[in-house]
Amino acid sequence: MLSPTVNQAKTQLTAAASEILKIDGYAGSVRGLQIGQLPDDPDWLISVRSRVGLLSAAAGQWFKAKPDIWGPVLSQFATYEATIAAIAQMQAEKQVTTGQQWADLLSQTLAPQLAAAAAATDAATTALQEQLNAFADIQPLLEDSIQDGWTALAAEEQQMVKISAELARLEDLVGSLGDALTSSAISDGKGVISTAVSIVYDVAVAGSEAVPFLAFVTSAITIGRFFADIAEGSAEVQSTLKQIAQLQLDASLEAQAAAGTKSVLQLLYGLQASFNTIADVLPQITQMWRSQLDLVQQAASALNDGADPSGLFDLLTLQTSAANWRTIASFANAVVTLKTGVGEPVELNPQKAGVA
Numbered sequence: 001m002l003s004p005t006v007n008q009a010k011t012q013l014t015a016a017a018s019e020i021l022k023i024d025g026y027a028g029s030v031r032g033l034q035i036g037q038l039p040d041d042p043d044w045l046i047s048v049r050s051r052v053g054l055l056s057a058a059a060g061q062w063f064k065a066k067p068d069i070w071g072p073v074l075s076q077f078a079t080y081e082a083t084i085a086a087i088a089q090m091q092a093e094k095q096v097t098t099g100q101q102w103a104d105l106l107s108q109t110l111a112p113q114l115a116a117a118a119a120a121t122d123a124a125t126t127a128l129q130e131q132l133n134a135f136a137d138i139q140p141l142l143e144d145s146i147q148d149g150w151t152a153l154a155a156e157e158q159q160m161v162k163i164s165a166e167l168a169r170l171e172d173l174v175g176s177l178g179d180a181l182t183s184s185a186i187s188d189g190k191g192v193i194s195t196a197v198s199i200v201y202d203v204a205v206a207g208s209e210a211v212p213f214l215a216f217v218t219s220a221i222t223i224g225r226f227f228a229d230i231a232e233g234s235a236e237v238q239s240t241l242k243q244i245a246q247l248q249l250d251a252s253l254e255a256q257a258a259a260g261t262k263s264v265l266q267l268l269y270g271l272q273a274s275f276n277t278i279a280d281v282l283p284q285i286t287q288m289w290r291s292q293l294d295l296v297q298q299a300a301s302a303l304n305d306g307a308d309p310s311g312l313f314d315l316l317t318l319q320t321s322a323a324n325w326r327t328i329a330s331f332a333n334a335v336v337t338l339k340t341g342v343g344e345p346v347e348l349n350p351q352k353a354g355v356a
Contacts, residue, residue: 001295001313001314001317001320001321002084002110002292002295002296002299002314002317002318002321003084003292003320003321003322003324003325003328004288004291004292004324004328005324006324006327006328006331008288009288009328009331010183010328010331011183012281012284012285012288013074013183013186013285013331013332013335014181014182014183014186014335015277015278015281016073016278016281016282016285017181017186017335017338018180018181019274019275019277019278019281020066020070020278021181021219021221022270022271022274023062023271023274023275023278024063024066024219025218025219025221026218026267026268026270026271026274027059027062027063027271028059028217028218028219029216029217029218029267030052030055030056030058030059030216030264030267030268030271031056031059031060031063032056032216032217033052033055033056033214033215033216033264033267034214034215034216035048035049035052035213035214035261035264036203036211036212036213036214038203038211038213038253038254038257039211039253042149042152042254043148044145044146044148044149044152044258045149045254045257045261047145047148048142048145048146048149048261048264050145051138051141051142051145052142052264054138054141054142055135055138055142055264055268058131058134058135058138061131061134062131065127065131068127069124069127069128069131070124071336072120072121072123072124073120073121073124073282073285074332074333074335074336076116076117076120076121076289077117077325077328077329077332077333078329078332078333079113079117080110080113080114080117080325080329081322081325081326081328081329082329083109083110083113084110084318084321084322084325085322085325085326087105087109087110087318087322088318088319088321088322090105091315091318091319092319097309098309099303099304099306099307099308099309100303100304102300102303102309102312102315103300103303103304106296106297106299106300106303107296107297107300110296111293111296111297111300114289114290114292114293114296115289115293117289118286118289118290118293121282121283121285121286121289122283122286124282125279125282125283125286128275128278128279128282129275129279131275132272132275132276132279135268135271135272135275136272138268139265139268139272142264142265142268143265146258146261146262146264146265149254149257149258149261150258152254153252153254153255153258156251156252156255159247159250159251159255159259160251160255160258160259161259162247163244163247163248163251163255163256163259163260164259164260164262164263166240166243166244166247167201167244167259167260167262167263167266168262168263168266169240170199170237170240170241170244170348171199171218171263171266171267171270173234173236173237173240174197174199174218174220174231174348175220175270177220177227177230177231177234177237178220178221178222178227179221179222179223179225180221181221181223182223183331185223186331186334186335186338187331187334192221192222192223192338192339192340192341193221193222193223193224193225193226193227193340193341193342193343194219194220194221194340194341194342194343195219195220195221195222195226195227195228195342195343195344195345195346196217196218196219196342196343196345196346197217197218197219197220197227197231197345197346197347197348198215198216198217198345198346198347198348198349199215199216199217199218199263199348199349200212200214200215200347200348200349200351200352201213201214201215201244201260201263201349201350202214202349202350202351203248203253203256203257203260204245204248204249204256204351205253206249210351211253213256213257213260214257214260214261214263214264216263216267218267220343220346221340222343226343226344227343227346228343228344228345228346231346231348237348241348241349241350242350244350245350245351248350248351295314299312299314299315
């Protein structure tokens, strides 16, 4: 049969689309990351700020490159579906009947498009790896700058570890409270809500107003519900915010700042994880195209060897295959046109002890 199963294609496209959304969220966070100045700005923090600027530039490059990477992966489905639909129509109208006519159609029309689709998806995988490499090149530089701060503040390491662990927990909670993108949400074209979640980490000063230090905006995806309601009703979020604020009281300004810089690394690690995941998914889509190419070539070869087209299974089921491709292409188009509603912005700020 000259089509993959609809569920197989939907599963692979959904997995890829989900990671693209995550990459967008992480890259958006990094691009808008703000690191403030302390009253007495240490050298290591100046270095961290500079290297966060490199991350921001890499994130901007991702958004610039994304249409040329992701777009061709999806457009192959519409292109191929139109071609196989035309051939199925020719079959229904009995415009093609002989084995040679069929062999030529398969080998000269379908096969080249399948090869092109596989090549386009391969090219996207390579381009994604290049984007990942750009972030990976910055990672050790940023880690070194942050480690300089932790080394300089070794006497407060235990407290810094506690603060950074709770900040990491807060970031994880934002991710876990959201919803995974599903094929049904894509197909329905409704109910997907993107919420801007601001995580604000100010440096606490005893008896005075907190000093703005670290702020970034991430996005939470929910389906049929609002993230603001979820966050406000989460006892874990509330307790984590309070715990961070309490721990800050027992750390110096620099130690609080050093602990906060670990959040930048967590964002970077999350972004890289999504790049790695989609780098695993896209080859599966490439393999789907190549498997279809093998089937088409095998059918053409059988016809060239004298097989009767009226008894060839792949041609007997061509109308069903065309219908499958129509469903798959429609789903790919739904990924392209996926619209997300905008939820009420949420701010998580330990120094304000809650969700705003």
